Amino acid sequence: MNKPMGAEGRAAGSNSDLLGLYRTMRRVRTFEERVGELFVRGQTAGSMLHLSIGEESAAVGVTAAMLPQDTFTTHHRGHGIFLARGADPMRMMAEIGGKEAGYCRGKGGSMHIADMGLGHLGANAIVGGGIPAVVGAGLSARHRKNHAVSVAFFGDGATGQGILYESMNMAALWGLPVLFVCINNQYGMGTRIDQATANTALHERAIAFGLEAETVDGLDVEAVAEAARRRVDGARAGRPGFLAIDCYRFYGHARKDKSPYRDAAEEEAGRARDPVAFARARLLERGLVTAAALDALDAEIGAEMDATIDFTIAADEPPLASMFRDVFAPGEPEPEPVRARIDRVLARD
Amino acid sequence: MAEMMYRDALRKALADAMAADPDIVVIGEEVGRYGGAYGVTKDLIREFGAERVIDTPISEPAIVGTAVGAAMTGLRPVAELMYVDFLGMAMDQLANQAAKIRYMFGGQIGVPMVLRTQGGTGRSAGAQHSQSLEAFVMHTPGLRLAMPATVADAYHLLRQALTRPDPVVFIEHKALYALKEDVDLGAEPPPWGKASVLREGGDIVLVTYSRQVHYAMEAAAALAARGIEATVIDLRTLNPLDFDTVRAHVERAGRAMVVSEGAMTSGVAAELAARISEECFDFLEDPVVRVAGEDVPISVSTVLERGSVPSAGLIAETAERMLR
Numbered sequence: 001m002n003k004p005m006g007a008e009g010r011a012a013g014s015n016s017d018l019l020g021l022y023r024t025m026r027r028v029r030t031f032e033e034r035v036g037e038l039f040v041r042g043q044t045a046g047s048m049l050h051l052s053i054g055e056e057s058a059a060v061g062v063t064a065a066m067l068p069q070d071t072f073t074t075h076h077r078g079h080g081i082f083l084a085r086g087a088d089p090m091r092m093m094a095e096i097g098g099k100e101a102g103y104c105r106g107k108g109g110s111m112h113i114a115d116m117g118l119g120h121l122g123a124n125a126i127v128g129g130g131i132p133a134v135v136g137a138g139l140s141a142r143h144r145k146n147h148a149v150s151v152a153f154f155g156d157g158a159t160g161q162g163i164l165y166e167s168m169n170m171a172a173l174w175g176l177p178v179l180f181v182c183i184n185n186q187y188g189m190g191t192r193i194d195q196a197t198a199n200t201a202l203h204e205r206a207i208a209f210g211l212e213a214e215t216v217d218g219l220d221v222e223a224v225a226e227a228a229r230r231r232v233d234g235a236r237a238g239r240p241g242f243l244a245i246d247c248y249r250f251y252g253h254a255r256k257d258k259s260p261y262r263d264a265a266e267e268e269a270g271r272a273r274d275p276v277a278f279a280r281a282r283l284l285e286r287g288l289v290t291a292a293a294l295d296a297l298d299a300e301i302g303a304e305m306d307a308t309i310d311f312t313i314a315a316d317e318p319p320l321a322s323m324f325r326d327v328f329a330p331g332e333p334e335p336e337p338v339r340a341r342i343d344r345v346l347a348r349d
Numbered sequence: 350m351a352e353m354m355y356r357d358a359l360r361k362a363l364a365d366a367m368a369a370d371p372d373i374v375v376i377g378e379e380v381g382r383y384g385g386a387y388g389v390t391k392d393l394i395r396e397f398g399a400e401r402v403i404d405t406p407i408s409e410p411a412i413v414g415t416a417v418g419a420a421m422t423g424l425r426p427v428a429e430l431m432y433v434d435f436l437g438m439a440m441d442q443l444a445n446q447a448a449k450i451r452y453m454f455g456g457q458i459g460v461p462m463v464l465r466t467q468g469g470t471g472r473s474a475g476a477q478h479s480q481s482l483e484a485f486v487m488h489t490p491g492l493r494l495a496m497p498a499t500v501a502d503a504y505h506l507l508r509q510a511l512t513r514p515d516p517v518v519f520i521e522h523k524a525l526y527a528l529k530e531d532v533d534l535g536a537e538p539p540p541w542g543k544a545s546v547l548r549e550g551g552d553i554v555l556v557t558y559s560r561q562v563h564y565a566m567e568a569a570a571a572l573a574a575r576g577i578e579a580t581v582i583d584l585r586t587l588n589p590l591d592f593d594t595v596r597a598h599v600e601r602a603g604r605a606m607v608v609s610e611g612a613m614t615s616g617v618a619a620e621l622a623a624r625i626s627e628e629c630f631d632f633l634e635d636p637v638v639r640v641a642g643e644d645v646p647i648s649v650s651t652v653l654e655r656g657s658v659p660s661a662g663l664i665a666e667t668a669e670r671m672l673r
Contacts, residue, residue, distance in 0.1 A: 104455035108453045108455060121422070122450065122454060126446075129442070130446075132415050132417070133414055133418030136416060137418045137419070138418075139418075139426075141422070150418070163414065163441075163442075166408035169408070169411075170405065170408065170415065326451050328451070328515045329515055332514070333589070
């Protein structure tokens, strides 16, 4: 490839001191809140939006442990991971809104966003669909000796997919520089993890394949970052790993989902386990920063993310002719438009 | 000129390509120590080592998915699916991932992989090991599709596939592995995406690919003995599809038959017949006729198996009826 430069990503995600982690988590949360607003306003394309609010520590803690040459794939709830890796929130929001200025020129959207520059091999709308690609990236890294780790991010829902086990088995068998990160937000759409599997200690199944595996509490971003560093370093040394991060999906599966399948008491308890609030409280408790300074930081981030909405609404739609571009490589003939074919067929004498 | 088997031409293509391009790796079930279920990758592991000829567990989705990730990060993988019938297992990785990555990601990156597999009848292998599923592939934008009929094409199309920037599904025919032909691999092959006109005749055009090319040639010879001259077009690749060659010959002959081993309904033959009907309408003396596989699963019984796919006899008989 396509060497991920990643310097930018590292800058945003590698601020591994607590203030840096807090700042990135706050950016993720605020971005996600704005995504919700963009949708409510209904002024752009993109109907499939899955927010990661409540799961910020996973995105931020793991990306903080990654190096610039590393690559990754994400699931459909991956905004936070990409932003924490260093994505430009303007281009992200524009992509989510289906605009030409987006990372994928409006063709990918929320669930198919990617950026080779940051090593993002793609978000995926097929549960588990992006997982085996990291095994391939691991083979590439071994073959090219570039010391890159490839990380698959997925939700607890993907633990129901066979391809996860095929991929873990192959990564372990070949000792590839690969890490599987399961962001366990307790729900695959409306099905709670204990309604989907009898053994909810998800890392145990990775151990069964010979991976180094652990579960970490997503409430504490420092703990996540530390566990991620252990696992990323292990993967880089040829010991593929698995990291489950326990958290809670604060809101529904997607925008219109009001979560009728879970009760208010559960939601209240879940939302009390807020990694952003937890980090903030700890910062204050340690006397590292004042509340006023954090408020100012939050306001600055709010303004930054507000701008993504205005930018996206004002941004150009992709030109219609771009539809035929990139089905195949540049220089290959583009597919013939249906209208052109009809014209040709009816043009006879 | 030297006599060579289809299987050996494929192996030579892999070996020559791997020697020329160190980023090519072969990955699949039994491709290494076993040498491939049909012997195509025999001894490659000795020449290139286990890091480039990678035996996998029986995990078709992850084999194809691994190839996708490898192709995105600098390798040129050749993933092998032992039977095209296993495509269902791997279809997500092929159709939702490999085929769409360039497009979904706005042209940022391609997936230069080859998925080698084999299909078709002829070995009494039963309903789950004898299908012709090329229509699944041809119906998926973003995938290239090559189906060699001849020994020379087994070599050249595979070499060419291994230079393409996009995913190529390469479907061999299991009944052709032992086919022997005289080939001069030093001769310049037709360019990628160009059909071969194997025989020219002014009465009817037989448009086909893969093993049915041989049946069509046999039928054309029989027809010639009865005074009917047929053109036989081997499409070689179904994507890209060289329709220009088809159109030019159909316009001249005024009659076209499409021959495919795949089940008739919604198959490759249906697409070809529709195109010919649309684009050559004013030149056609007769409806375009499809001679294709029956709309039934394939049986182990050789009587039923043979009966469920086109034969040289059916092709010749149909052409005669069209010209009567």
